[in-house]
Amino acid sequence: MTGQRVLISGMGGELGSRVAALLEAEPWVGAIEGIDLDPPRRRLRRAHFHRIEPHDRRRMVDVVTRFDPHLVLHLGVYEPNARANPAKARERSRDASLGVLGAAAECPSLEGIVVRSGIEVYGRHRNAPTRPDEEVAPHPTTTFGHLMLQAEELAHEAAATVGCPVTAVRLASVVGPHVPSPLGRYLRLPVVPMSVLADPAFSLVHVEDAARALVAACSTRWNGPVNVVAPGAVTTYQAVRLGGRVPLPLFGPEWMLARAITAAAGAPVPDHVLELVHRGRTADGSLAHHALGLSPVSTTPDVVKALYKWATVTHLTPVKAVA
Amino acid sequence: MELPAVRLPNVNAPEPVAGAWSAVQRRLHGTYVVDEWGCDTEVLDAVSHLAKLRWQVSIGGAEHVPPFGPAVLVCNTRPFTAMPLLMALALHLRTGRAVRVAGVPDIAPFGPALRRIGGVLSRPDEVAGLLRAGHVVALACSGSLRRSERVGTVRNQLMTPALDTGAPVLPVAVIASPLARTARVEVGAPVHRRGVRGPLAEAELADAAREGVQRLLDEATPPRWLLGG
Numbered sequence: 200m201t202g203q204r205v206l207i208s209g210m211g212g213e214l215g216s217r218v219a220a221l222l223e224a225e226p227w228v229g230a231i232e233g234i235d236l237d238p239p240r241r242r243l244r245r246a247h248f249h250r251i252e253p254h255d256r257r258r259m260v261d262v263v264t265r266f267d268p269h270l271v272l273h274l275g276v277y278e279p280n281a282r283a284n285p286a287k288a289r290e291r292s293r294d295a296s297l298g299v300l301g302a303a304a305e306c307p308s309l310e311g312i313v314v315r316s317g318i319e320v321y322g323r324h325r326n327a328p329t330r331p332d333e334e335v336a337p338h339p340t341t342t343f344g345h346l347m348l349q350a351e352e353l354a355h356e357a358a359a360t361v362g363c364p365v366t367a368v369r370l371a372s373v374v375g376p377h378v379p380s381p382l383g384r385y386l387r388l389p390v391v392p393m394s395v396l397a398d399p400a401f402s403l404v405h406v407e408d409a410a411r412a413l414v415a416a417c418s419t420r421w422n423g424p425v426n427v428v429a430p431g432a433v434t435t436y437q438a439v440r441l442g443g444r445v446p447l448p449l450f451g452p453e454w455m456l457a458r459a460i461t462a463a464a465g466a467p468v469p470d471h472v473l474e475l476v477h478r479g480r481t482a483d484g485s486l487a488h489h490a491l492g493l494s495p496v497s498t499t500p501d502v503v504k505a506l507y508k509w510a511t512v513t514h515l516t517p518v519k520a521v522a
Numbered sequence: 523m524e525l526p527a528v529r530l531p532n533v534n535a536p537e538p539v540a541g542a543w544s545a546v547q548r549r550l551h552g553t554y555v556v557d558e559w560g561c562d563t564e565v566l567d568a569v570s571h572l573a574k575l576r577w578q579v580s581i582g583g584a585e586h587v588p589p590f591g592p593a594v595l596v597c598n599t600r601p602f603t604a605m606p607l608l609m610a611l612a613l614h615l616r617t618g619r620a621v622r623v624a625g626v627p628d629i630a631p632f633g634p635a636l637r638r639i640g641g642v643l644s645r646p647d648e649v650a651g652l653l654r655a656g657h658v659v660a661l662a663c664s665g666s667l668r669r670s671e672r673v674g675t676v677r678n679q680l681m682t683p684a685l686d687t688g689a690p691v692l693p694v695a696v697i698a699s700p701l702a703r704t705a706r707v708e709v710g711a712p713v714h715r716r717g718v719r720g721p722l723a724e725a726e727l728a729d730a731a732r733e734g735v736q737r738l739l740d741e742a743t744p745p746r747w748l749l750g751g
Contacts, residue, residue: 440552
């Protein structure tokens with residue numbers, strides 16, 4: 200397997216840029232083309248980027264079909280309140296998934312689809328399994344969960360027309376100091392609202408582990424879903440204290456006010472983050488080792504600690520005035 | 523997770539004081555460990571020791587509980603009693619293993635509070651996940667208020683994970699009443715199973731576990747006429 204053409208949708212995000220950089224170093228990868236609304240967040244040497252609005256389906260289809268990829272890596276599922284508000288995230292995700300995966304189904308060289316999904320697809324309805332594995336049927340209870348399940352379903356439809364495998368990489372919440380994530384922003388507030396009646400455990404995944412898992416999924420071509428979850432778990436109180444923040448215990452109705460205040464403070468809390476805080480969210484990630492040949496290196500407490508690590512700004516004094 | 527070193531107020535402090543101080547430090551700094559199901563072993567330890575103040579539990583057959591790896595404990599219960607929880611706390615103190623009692627309500631604040639001391643949902647996929655992760659899971663047979671000496675049934679579907687993972691199934695009899703201070707927990711040897719799977723194997727394993735609990739209960743509490751009472 201050499202000289203494979205890889206198309207990455209959602210290349211402009213932190214995860215997409217990191218995945219593109221890792222794929223550039225893979226010996227089996229020939230050409231890489233990327234599509235996104237925003238340009239990549241790091242310097243890429245081989246990848247070719249197309250800045251396309253998700254609603255510009257004609258251009259998107261034209262780019263995809265002209266490139267005729269062997270592999271489509273679809274990361275174009277927009278998390279509500281990460282880079283766009285929930286309504287825009289919904290619209291962009293649907294447009295991007297339909298445009299990219301629909302066009303991929305018309306590419307004669309297509310050999311595989313890898314789609315970025317999340318453990319939000321399992322949902323956290325009452326009596327839902329606490330730590331679902333891949334055999335548990337998806338039952339999303341949030342907007343983000345529904346968007347990712349739609350992307351998975353579209354990928355399966357596209358793959359069925361060509362007859363190629365689909366790997367749905369179901370990631371735990373990806374947070375990090377440079378990852379635009381509503382959960383990350385919420386946990387970094389100086390005073391963090393938390394539910395005093397239920398402080399459930401949740402798991403995360405480091406952006407580096409998530410990127411490595413997606414690259415491994417591209418090379419192994421595993422057919423089916425696979426959870427990628429960092430080992431261990433933390434509660435909201437634990438995460439808040441690990442970051443040296445002040446927890447603000449709330450009982451219930453005052454959450455409406457708290458959400459309004461956090462939104463005004465620049466950290467809106469979408470429904471999937473609210474659900475995580477109240478019901479927890481984790482999954483069984485043991486299949487990843489078998490399916491992808493790797494397991495996340497960073498534990499969930501490590502991911503939380505990394506979230507609070509900010510490089511300090513060092514002000515340099517110029518040696519001589521140049522202007 | 524490796525815990526960071528904590529500075530103690532007095533290096534010559536007695537061990538329980540030093541331990542309590544470091545536990546408080548871990549609470550303040552968030553460096554304690556909670557597993558994916560919400561169990562906090564430090565809270566479990568504390569509650570187990572508190573339970574010792576209220577109940578004096580004698581345990582027989584604790585050597586049947588494997589020191590590591592998955593296992594399923596099937597025990598008797600009665601409505602409005604916490605017999606499975608009492609058994610789990612007592613076995614935790616004796617064996618050091620966190621026994622995960624299936625059947626907590628999935629509603630705050632009871633569910634999250636019980637999860638801290640090892641409670642989990644009573645679902646086959648929940649039990650399967652715990653056994654795959656090498657935990658000890660306790661399943662309670664349905665109980666009756668009127669005929670407390672008769673052990674009820676255990677859901678056949680909850681036995682599927684035990685068959686799939688090959689985890690040993692141990693019957694456990696709990697002899698306790700809400701008002702008494704003393705209680706007895708008797709753990710039996712693993713029940714025999716056929717090397718097959720399927721609905722019949724599940725039903726047979728559930729029946730064998732229930733009969734094992736009944737046998738232990740009958741041995742521990744013989745009928746009064748037999749004792750001449």
